[in-house]
Amino acid sequence: MRYEPAPLTRHLRVRQDRGHTVLEFRGEIDIAAEAEIVPHLDMATAAPDARIVIDLTRVEFFDLSGLRLLYRARHRVTDGPGRLSLVCAHPMTLRMLRITGLSRLLPPWPTLDAALDQPESTSGPV
Secondary structure: OOOOOOOOOOOEEEEEEOOEEEEEEEEEEOHHHHHHHHHHHHHHOOOOOOEEEEEEEEEEEEOHHHHHHHHHHHHHHHOOOOEEEEEOOOHHHHHHHHHHOHHHHOOEEOOHHHHHOOOOOOOOOO
């Protein structure tokens, strides 16, 4: 079954770019946003060879619910030969990723272009 990107929702935009499914989180990523995003995240990460980029560029607020989404995506994609990249440049969100250790598991790229232009063998900045 082929995953078809979802239309723009309040907290999520899904699109294809350079062979990757880009999940652009938007606005406040809290428990309400998590409930909206999970079904789309699960569909996007269902293929064993999924190539996913989660873009946090348009996020204004990010709490534990957002971290759960990132861990969920990482778990679903790394169980197979898939690839998951993260785009994040917001200082407070980067701090949260470092404090929780998620930045070691899912190193963030500063821009979407940087994440999409990387060779298949890399999963984050060196």
